[in-house]
Amino acid sequence: MGHAQLMELEFESNLCTELSERGWLYEAGGGTSAAGWDIGLALVPQDVLQWLATQYADEYEKAVPADLAGAPRATAEMTLLAHLTKELAKNTRMDPTSGHPVGGLLGVLRKGFSYAQVGRPTAKFGPMVTFPPANPNLTEVVEASDAVRLRILRQVRFDTTTNETLDVVLTANGIPVVTMELKTDNTQTINHAIRQYKQDRRPGRNRPLLAPGRALVHFAVSNDLVFMATKLEGEDTLFLPFNQGNDGHQGNPPSGTGSSTNYLWRDILARPMFMRILKDFALYEPSKRGKKDEGRLIFPRFHQLRAVERVVADVESNGPGGRYLIWHSAGSGKTKTIAWLSHRLIRHMNSHSQSTFDSVIAVTDRTALDENIRDDMNLVQSSRGLVVTVGEKSGAKSPQLKKALIEGDHIITCTLQTFPEVMKLIEDTSELRGRRWAVVADEAHSSQSGSTARDLKALLADVELEDPDNITADDLLAAKDSAIAASSNITFIALTATPKAKTLRLFGAQGADGNWRAFDTYTMAQAIEEGFILDVLTNYSTYDMFLRVKNAIDNTEEEILVETASAVTTIVRFARLHPTSIAQKVRVVVEHFRRNVMPALGGNAKAMVVTSSRIEAYRWSQKMNEYLDEKGYNDMHTLVAFSGSLTADDGSTVTETSLNARSDTARAFREEDEFKVLIVANKFQTGFDEPRLMAMYVDKKLSGITTVQTLSRLNRTFPGKTAPMVVDFQNTPASVQEDFKLYYSDAHVNGDVDPNALITLAERLDTADIYTMSDMEAVAGAYLTDAGGEAIAKAMGPIKHRWQGQWTQAKVRKDKALKQALQSFRADVISYRNAWQFLSQIVDYQDVDLHKRAILATLLSRNLHMDGDQFDDSYLDGVQLSGVKLVPSAINEDHSITDGNQDGIQLPNFEGEFKGGGTPTRGPLEEAIDRVNEMFRAKGVDITHGSVAGFITTFWGFLDANQEAVAMAKNNSAAQLKASSDFSNAVGVAVLKTCQEAQEIQTYMTDLSFLGEMVEISAEALHDQYHPSDAAVVGGV
8 A cells, every 4th residue: 555545544444433433323434235235225224224124113013014024124124225316316295284304305305205005004204304402301202312423434335337436425324424535645635536526426326326316415535625516527526625714715724633524524524513414404496497306415605503602602601692704705605505504593492491582683785685595584493373474464463473473483584665664563562572583694894783773683682671660761761771781682694795894893892902803704805715705806907098178168257166176066067968978988898898788698798887877877878778779789678776756858857766767677688688788876776686797887986895895796706707897086096905805704893982982972962052951852753752743853953043043144244253163063963863873773872862862863963954065056057978988997807805904993982073174276167177177187107096196195205205305385485396307306306206106197107297387286285284384275086
């Protein structure tokens, strides 16, 4: 035996020995002869028969009568075993009444099978495995579970015509459930094991063990990595990683006690965990195309199993009432995680054999996901009626829902849209007070960090009163606030792929470094590296738009004066929305799509155009349809998506439905092949999954979490789908990279929110002289006693009138100080509302005035209307777009990232004071037009927007760090600086240093006019920085 074989033998022996220490039967070194392994049946007959005979003695007597002996008995036993193999080979179905799988491996293991014979009664055998009960007091079930034989077999023949063997096979009462091929990394790699399964372990007539559905999972195992497959299909076999992850990336961390993969046999395959997987996690998923033979067994991925078991273990250790954030990237299978977790929680029992939770409420942020969760919920074995869905139509009117809530022991699934119906029913049902709830929320950032979470807690929280018969309204309010902050009877589990800062703080766990992180993490980096999602930054193109505008109206008699900053912003927006600008982008998009995208995926590839507003989406739609008609491109059509209605250019009112002639845009895009491009405005940028989406054309400024959520629409995998394409008209790759880094491998929050921020805001509001404490009491009283809208309006009236009157006076008198004070009050009102919704969930203030003020702030935030700084934009009548040019600045560049951002996500600063802007600079319209043209003018060399921004930032850093230049700026006028050779030299040095770091702009060093302009600009800017009182406020875009 060679060295390599000896090492693999040692690896195999160690694995099996450690399994034997964790509840597995390991006889005769795992030899198949001693166990009686039958290759043709792919069973261990003695284990099968022993289980049937001892657990179902009466039924076994029908199948194999006790008076049979010798050859007749052996024949009867063999006939029974042969029938069992036929049952194992059946397609699995779900019994809608019992919720049990029927037929196939899971049906036999969990429900059993019937065996009919001519001349004898039918034998009805129960489950081939009895699982440990949730209630440990069920001693008979515990004993039966302990009697299950989990056996280890080594070097197992699987082909009746050859001597080929599998390294390890694990059986449960004689039925194979796991196969393994082992490789040591010192001799071969994990790929050798996978190749062995694909090439040498193909299912066939002589290979019953390898038939689809006969074993639950096939593991390829090396010292460093584990991969798994649940269905062997030759070269088409899909092996998925089953690794822990290593510091946010793929693979496994080193183990201090052996192979990095020993978690597989020490933890996953240890008897208690493996029995739980067989009982609660293993699924049979039918084909979505309805073909019976295309279903598949599901074995949980490592992070799914880990997340569920970690939550349950923490509940067992610390009791219910905890908050858990599960940050799992897109492509992680969150719907199945939610289904498994919900079922585990509703069945969980405490040490006193009582249900830990009365009800589990699963909340999703959209209907489509709710349907997916409902489907996955139904895959998990459960009795009829356990899962109750709150549909869009039935809502809380369903008597089934009320009955389920009162009875308890149910899972309630709903969306954010139907959730208020559930809340109302809970509020109106006195029997539900004080119940123990578990809330599982998907995409927590959109549903659980603000008012929705607080409203939910207000209903579900268990309010404890010392003397319920003698309590004031303020006492009750304080008790409710304390209950919300504690939420001891509510366990929250929030799942998200892109956590916001408030979500991390509200549901995350604080580490030793003081940072708040998710309870369980499966990162974007790991998901990309493991191939579950695609990297959307590997094929990124950007275009710069150069515009020229002019004033077509002769203003020789009277010069038009405008607020320069506002005018620049308005003119740029006008130019970008101009039909000519959009038409140019449409041409780029359509031709790019037809050339690079349309042929992909067998002609089924699709694309999305992301716009900034409804009117922009409408104009994109109109121009793209016109271009398609003009070119005769009849093989592709568009859909447009936006909320509400808008006034079209011809004055008519249009909606998404009227433009598309479809009631369900998402379904039409998915199911109707002719619709190739979906144009969206603030819709379908989150939660919309269409795996055939191959390209995205971005004409909208993106930042932060919105960047990640929007571009991640492209990351879903699909057979034949390669790196998706992004063409961006407004963002730079550098800014997009920075946003993705926050969520790549370690999303966390630094520090904490100061709970005193609420008190600081309260002091500012109370001293603003807009309301009195009696005003606040009146508003809160009307609201808390459900006095009705008229009573609330009456109480609010004096406060609104006082603020609105002062606002009008400030505008008429042009009183800037008063105007800023009123703006500051309004900003503080909104900040207080947001701060209360967030902080009151984690801080027990025990101050009812804070709550009453929050009621006032919430109502006021909807009623303090600033009619805006009205300025005359009639000057746009004379502004014309005289030129537009799209120039590619980066084509098909790879901007993928390898490391995350270590800085963390910033929590909101609630107590920051509103700062009004300086006096807007007024100037000639022509000056604003010149500035717009200057912004978009190409000068001498093609450079990217990102390189220009980087140049200016770097240059300014060098110049401002020059102490001599700063001293000159402090002590001289701008004109003196411009005339100073020393200052000119300082600017030249800063430019030189910058060009050494910005290769694209080095050509400017030969342009003397450029250097002169830099001196002019720098002199004014640096002077203004150190003489702010002399500087005019200059706006820009």
